[in-house]
Amino acid sequence: MRITISGLPGSGTTSLTYHLAEIHRMDVISAGEVFRQMAKERGHTLAEFGAFCEEDPSVDKLIDERQRDIVLSNPHIIAEARLSGWMIPEADLKIWLKASLECRVKRILARDQFADFDAAMKATEEREASEALRYKKYYNIDICSLTPYQMVLDTEMWTVEQLGNIVSSAINAIKNP
Numbered sequence: 001m002r003i004t005i006s007g008l009p010g011s012g013t014t015s016l017t018y019h020l021a022e023i024h025r026m027d028v029i030s031a032g033e034v035f036r037q038m039a040k041e042r043g044h045t046l047a048e049f050g051a052f053c054e055e056d057p058s059v060d061k062l063i064d065e066r067q068r069d070i071v072l073s074n075p076h077i078i079a080e081a082r083l084s085g086w087m088i089p090e091a092d093l094k095i096w097l098k099a100s101l102e103c104r105v106k107r108i109l110a111r112d113q114f115a116d117f118d119a120a121m122k123a124t125e126e127r128e129a130s131e132a133l134r135y136k137k138y139y140n141i142d143i144c145s146l147t148p149y150q151m152v153l154d155t156e157m158w159t160v161e162q163l164g165n166i167v168s169s170a171i172n173a174i175k176n177p
Contacts, residue, residue: 001026001171002071004084007097008143009124010104010111012155012163016097017080019164024171029070031063031081038063047123050130057138082131085148086141092174095167096149099156 003020007013014030021028038059039049053059064087071079071088081087085094099107105121114120135141146152151170153163 001076001093001174002074002088002091003078003167003171004071004088004091004094005078005080005097006082006085006095006149007099007155008082008104009127010107011097011099012107012160013080013097015160016095016155016163016167017078019160020167021078023164023168025076027074027077029067029077029079029081031067031079031084034063034066035059047126047130050127050134054130054134054137057134060134060138082143083135083139083141086139089148093151093167093170094149095151095153096146097153097155097163099154103156 001024003026005013005017005020014032017028017030020026035049036046039046042049042052044052064081064083067079067081067084068087071077071084072090079088079091085091085096088094101121101124105117105124108114108124109117109120112120114123132143135143151167153166155163158166
């Protein structure tokens with residue numbers, strides 16, 4: 001089974017991806033982790049690297065193509081990326097995670113160790129604007145469109161374990177129609 005998990009920064013995609021991977025013994029490919037590593041290797045913050053990518057589409061396209069190739073060569077994998085639902089239409093289950101901006105910024109603040117909430121909010125808004133611009137410019141994708149997704153889950157409402165149970169029910173239903 002191939003699954004994609006997408007959502008805006010701080011929505012819980014990484015947490016749910018690794019939770020499900022452990023439960024279902026699936027491999028994982030995370031475009032966000034690749035992007036963060038590439039920014040770090042270049043000595044850039046995420047915002048700086050995002051601005052660089054606005055001028056050079058090769059980075060986004062490389063990450064997206066690599067992820068697609070890996071997913072299509074592996075029948076038992078979870079692809080976690082903002083655009084994975086769009087880039088891997090062959091996936092058996094495509095999930096979008098959502099949460100309010102305030103909730104997501106609180107998570108980002110805790111995860112990325114910003115100085116304060118306002119700094120995390122500003123960085124998150126800039127990052128999302130940069131990504132939305134790039135996705136529209138490079139792929140003509142509106143990140144707000146939920147068109148490719150079969151499941152949309154509110155991560156404010158559920159714990160990662162509860163979300164895992166919901167998705168596991170869907171996985172079981174797909175495996176055993």
